[in-house]
Every structure is written in structure tokens, then in C-alpha cells.
Amino acid sequence: MRIIGMDIHRNFAEAAALEDGVIKRLGRIGLTRQHLHDFARTLLPTDHVVVEATGNATAVTEIIAPHVARVAVANPLQVHLIAKAKIKTDAIDARVLAKLNAAGFLPEVWVPDEATLARRRQVTRRRQLVRQRVRLKSIIQSILHANLAPQCPFADLLGGKGRNWLKAQYLPDDEKEAVERHIEEYDRLTDALKGVERDIARAALADPDMKRLMTIPGIDMVVAVGVMAAIGKIDRFDSPDKLVAYIGLNPSVHQSGDSPAYHGRITKRGCSNARHLLVEAAWQTVRSPGPLRAFYERVRAKRGNHIAAVAVARKLAVLIWHLLTKGEDYSWVRPALHAKKVRDLELRAGHPQRRGQKGASYNYNISQRRNEERDRILQAEGAYRRLTTGWQRRGPRVKLTDAANEE
Template identity: 35%
Template sequence: MFLGIDIHKRYAQVAVMDEAGELVEEVRVENANLDDLAQQYAGAEAAIEATSNYYHIHDTLSEHLDVTVAHPEKLNLISDTDKKTDRVDAKELARLCRLNSVPESYVPTDEIREARALVRGRQKLVENRTEYANKIHGLLSDHGITRKTKPLSVKGREFLRELSLPEPWEELLRSYLEIIETLTDEIERLDEAIEDRAGSLKETQLLMTIPGVSYYSALMIYAELGEIDRFDRDKEVVSYVGLNPVIRESGDSRFEGGISKRGSGRMRWILVQCAQTAVHTCNDEYLRRFYDRLAGKKSSQEAIVATARKLLVSIYHMLDRREVYNPPGVST
């Protein structure tokens, strides 16, 4: 039997197909009861889509079924139907499962899931804090206060507390400052957990030998890449992260455009940040030389993205070989 399971927040639509491609059963099941369904069809193959809540469901089903997680974007590309309903999606998953054609998505280990939760949670808190800092800037602008103020700095918040604004804006300002203080405390608390976690993993210890890579950036790189042995070569890693150039060929013409931007945006962002730090702050000889050579031909943004790609290739070989950062042609 082959099961296609279309997952939603509280329920799943299930289609069961036999070896001949005949539909055996269609049923809607509460997610809490999927374990019973899995036991009923124990030993069967199943396909689910990589949704936001698939980890727990994958683990539950895998106790009894051979589960493949489908990559959502690739699934849309190969699906042979334009209709989008729960029943249609479930049947399509079952069909692809039967044909052994499910575009597989990586399922991270528990260790990597925990690392992702930490770094992504911290990133969300930082985004929320920035949102309230922007609210304060807007509030000050509405009252003609043009002095440059940094609500995220201690000095900036001290200045803001001394301001006198008419109500209700003064109350709003106090509320925004309180939220920023609370978020800052929580970010610092997560930083401690991230430092502990990164310090305990061999992979992140290796990554932190790179100039410009800290506890947070090392853990994010590790969390977003996952197990390095699932890649056979550095080009696969570059493509997975979306730093590979888009190349279009037609006849005798060949055009190389920007990067594909597939994969994790977080990973591309942190690699660019690390490359910036390595080149402009830490003055890493290997990456700085590469960046300077490109900066004379391309824009600074193009040069730093290419440097981030160069850094990623080094990261792949470091993790693959279990070696510290030791680029060629650099005196140590």
C-alpha cells in the first residue's frame, strides 16, 4: 500500500493506493489519531509534504511506515494537476509514492532540529525588537524630534526615558521601551544557550576557527546545512544554499546572471555577514585577497556574495574532512 498524507494544522487528508494504482481508501484523520492509521497500514510506504508542523507527524508515522517527506517547491513542479484540494493533493502524494517519484526533502536529526530552534528563535526575537525600535523612530518623527537616537543602545534608551511627550504617546513610548528591554534580556539569555550548544559540538568548534565566525553564526551554519555527508561535493552545497549563479544558454550565447536564491535565506544572510566580517574586520588573508580581486571588476555587493560562496566551499571541505580552517596560500 502507498499512503499520500496531506497535512494541515489539526487534521490530515489521507489517500491509500494499491500497487495497481487503484484508490483503496480516502479518509480525513485528526493529527492526534494518525498513529492509529499508521498501525493499520504498518509496513506501507507513505509520503507527506514538508509543512511547518511536519516533524512530530513524521516521527509518529515513522514508527510504523516508511515515510518520505516531499519538498514543497519541487512537488509543485512535477505535480500533474492544476487543482488544489486536500483530496487531490493526498491522491497526488500517494501516486508519486507508488511511482517512487517523490521529490525528497531533508529531514534533520533531533540535534539539528534543536540547533535550528535556538538560532531561529533568537532571530525572531531580534526581528521583533527591531520592529519596536522602528515604532519609536516613527513616534519621534511624528512629534518633530529629529535627533538621531538608537533605541537598541543603553544610552539611546536613557535619552528616550527623559523625553516628555503628550499622552497617549508618552505611554506608548514607555511601553515600547519596556518591550525592547524585555526582548533584549531574552536575546541575551538565548545567547548563553547558543554559546553552550555551539561550544559542545565538534562541527561548530571547527567553524569557529574561521575568522569572523562566532558561536551564533557557527550554530546557524550547522543548523541550516544539516549533516554534511548528505552532500557529495561542494557544488551541491552551493546549489542547496542558493549561492550558485543562474546560467542561461541559447545557441552560441551564454548569460550568467545573479544567484539562484534557492534554499535557506538565513544561510545566505549569515554567510554574507561572516564574509563581511572576515574581509573588513578580521582581515582574513585568503578571503580578503579573493574579495579585492573581484571588487575591482564587480560591485561591492557582487564581490561579497562571491566571497560568501568561496567561504561556503571552505566550510564544506572543513566539515567533510573534519579539519580546522587552513586555506591554501596563507601563512599561519
């Protein structure tokens, strides 16, 4: 059996083969589909190929996989830590990948299926469009600031009222033209964003796990789709702690010898997009009544706002693992609010409006129904407060041998 390592770059890949303990350089392969197909035809059905996780590794894997026994995708950060060397070339990197795989030390990453890849691409497209819109708003704000314009009194500068206010401000002619061009580009990006969100919403409506995650307060379509795109299949994680570590919300631990373990900041390793989404969702979650808000306030009293929000984000990750694994909705779901979220999802997907028809989401407009649901959640919040009243932080654990000696 041959093990072939490929060090992938933008325009080419360096390949090396390990067979019977001997490394043989296969040379450079152009990173076009035709070159990769030609290279794949030279491989044997028993070959194992190893590549690093890069932006184009998925496309390379799809082309090579049908021609070989297995394609492994390695974690580049962990490979670097294992095989750090003073001399580094593309040929050496390819040899290191092959040797690590042969020795059983290759840190692999999960290769998502086509549906998960498509969902990730859509999430990435949406994030890019949002960033471009924010950038255009910042440019317009800088133009106003440079020309001594007052601060906009409205929340959305490019909303209806904000645009009317913007037209009334004094700006030089060239600056006015620049602002108009930026607004035109902003509107174009807004239309593109609506199209991407429509496709995302249609896929979310067909997935029951999306609706299940939206039963958690603070989690909407954007957070649910982003987290599901990062997770892929929940059965990859044996426990909620592994999902938390995958997202990078687990605390770093330093421990040596008999000294107690020191827990520091979160590792921030893994999927950064899912981590950011959960932290944003945590800020929204703590605005609603419920046990999560009581947990946030308890941590905030000791550690501050930001650490408490990150702690809530970790709780959300644990909660998501349990909901997806058990196939259950959130216990303290507010039915009217959840129905409103689902209806908003349908409208984003392009479903027709039902004016005059009172569906399940109409209950959210009835104050009595909202208050009844809120009272039920407040009872759960009060129960959590009573449960945690008087809780104190435990000191360092005492070894059984030390305790016996003291006695």
C-alpha cells in the same frame, strides 16, 4: 505494498492509498496527536507513507514512522512543478504524492535528526526575538520622528547613553507612556534573548565543528550555529557545489542547443537563513586582512560591492564544506582572535569570569601579538594578489570539431 499519500493542512490531512495500481481515498484525519495515533494503528508495517514538507510535517512523521516501513517527506515546490494540474483538490494532491512515490519521481527532502531539529528551533527562536526587538526600536524611532525629535547622536538608541538622551526629548504624555511600554517590552525580550543564546552557546561549546567554523574570520557563534543547523550532517553533500546549491548561492544557468551557457543571478533556492547569515559574515570577513579580502576586492573592481559580497559568501560555503569534511581548521586562522571568540562563547554560556587570570584570549589584548598575526595574514593576502595578477576572463569554449575544421 501500499503507498499512502497525505496532504497536510493546519487542522486535518487528506489521505489516499495506492495499491496494485488502484487509488483508494482514506478520508480526512484530524491533526491532533490522538487522531494521528489512531490512524497510524490502522496502517500496515509494510506501508510507505508520503507527506509534504510543511511546518508540522516533522511531528506527523514522528508519530507515523514507528508503525510503517518508511515515511518520505517530499519537496512541495518540486512536487508542484512535476504534478501541476488544472484541477486541484486535497484528494488529488494525496493521490499525486502516492503516484509519484510509486513511479520513483518523488523529490524527497532530508529529515534531520532530533539534535539538528532542536538546534534549528533554537536558531528560529533567536531570530524571532531579534526581529521583535528591531521592530520595537523602529516604533520608538517613528514616535520620535512624528514629534520632530532630532536624530539620536548615539549608535544604540536603547543603550545607556541613548536612553538618557531619549528621556531628555520632548514628547506628549501619551507618547512618553507608549515609549516606556516599548522599552519595558524590549528589556523583557532582551532577557529572553540572553537565555536562548546561553542555551545555544552551551551546545556550541560541546561541538568541535562550531569552534572549527569560528576559525574563519567574520564567522561568530550566531553564523556558525545557524549554518550548522541548516547543514545537519556534512556527509549529505558529496561536493562543495552541492552545499552551495543547497544554500542557494549557486548562479542560475540558461543554455539551449549549441548556444553558450548564460549564468545569471543566484538561485536563492534552499535554506534562506543560512544564505543570509553567510552574506552577513562575508561583509565582516572582507574587513579583515587575508586572501578572502583580496578575492573580494578583485571581484568588486569588475562587478561591484554587492556581487563581490555574494561571491565571498559562496567562497565561505565552499570553505565550510572542506573544513567540516576534512576535520581541519582554517589555514589562515588568527589564534588570538579565535581564542577571544571562544572566550566570548564561554561567557555567553554562563561560565564565570576569570578576572586577573591571563588565558589564551588575553593575547588579543597585546598589540604586538595582534600585529604579528596580522602581518602573517597580510603576507597570505599579498600572495593571492600576486597569483591572480593578470588573470583574464576566458572566452567561450571552442569545440574540438570546430578547431579541427579551422586547421
